[in-house]
Amino acid sequence: MTPQSPAISLYCRIYSILLYAYPREFRLQCGAGMRQVFRDRCREVARTANRLAMFTFALHLVADWLTTAVREGAAAIWSAGRKQSPRSVVTEWAVTIAIYLFATTTLVQAYVIPTPSMESTVLVGDHMLVDRVTFSEPGAAARAILPYREPAHGDMLVFLYPDDVRQTYIKRVIGLPGDRIHLERQQVVRNGVRLIEPYTQHIAAYPDPYRDNFPLSPEGSISARGHDMLEHHVVNGEVVVPPGMIFVMGDNRNNSLDSRYWGFVPRSYVVGKPLLVYWSYDAPTADLQEWNVNHVLDVALHFFSRTRWDRTFRVPR
């Protein structure tokens, strides 16, 4: 990241949005200065090109924002008794709360990985933040200010599981609309070219000709959507990805239920792109899927020993 990079101007725009969490009066008085200070500090941190410094800066900044926005909001209410009408106080707090909700649900969201289908790229128990902006389907105005792009080959993708939208899955993008996909002895062939995929792991499992030579000899736990794909979208022994759909696979190829088994991911089911692992805790799948007392006790007792410190603040790729 160079000091003048587009990333920095993007962060500055996001910060300008975050400034709306402050009361109007404070924003008008100090907003310009805060933006300048923010940008100067961003440049300084970018020059160090140190990932840890960047994350420390980001965390520190969020903490500063959360505490001072509340503090200034409270100060505004305190002085409101004298000069402001109660109505404008309500408005200011409504805006503050709306911006908090916007930031925590629209920009990023936290997820935990419960299954090993993406090992060794992401592990069971990785708690990650997902960037919901990059792959969102933008309106014309929003497209101009935020860094949208379409998912590309090899991107990791967080999406709603098409067979049960209450679940969120993470896989890797293998096929985009128009791509022809098949597997030959565990190797993906896309549009006639064998893919080199350094991110995959092949751990010897039970033999499964369908898994390894997809879409030949369908068998195993193929869902209705999977059968639909095999029926309508196979041409000459290859799956052809239809418009508006994405073909995804797990990195843990021999142990992943993915598009081979349940079909394509509709573009509109895409949630986002993994941003960062903020905490990685070694726990069994069941504990991560449903809340239970034992898990809370386990975390309380083994927080330091079972946290995978080397994975904390990693950017999954």
Added chain:
Amino acid sequence: MKKPEELLPLTQPVFHILLALADEERHGYGIMQDVATQTNDALQLGPGTLYGCLKRMLAAGLVEESDERPDPTLDDERRRYYRMTPLGRRVVRAEAQRLAGAVLAARSKLAGGNI
């Protein structure tokens, strides 16, 4: 005229911001950098903390706004500079004395320690 003692004790950010302005006028980012240097990076002021303090310090008359001008060591954008008022100088002196008194008391109680 307010008495400096009425404003004591200062919060840590306010104390260090005043110290940063003791020798020269600075803009927001300059204050932030100087505070980091004073404290060996232990106190990194965020933009919200910095400007929240500045706003209150302006209201209390500890600092005042100087002009807006570019900083030759950064880019050519104009930045608002801040300077310390005579009241601010008296207050930061009084706070430093108060802290010195506290350290003295600690020394006498913790004899043999390294403080």
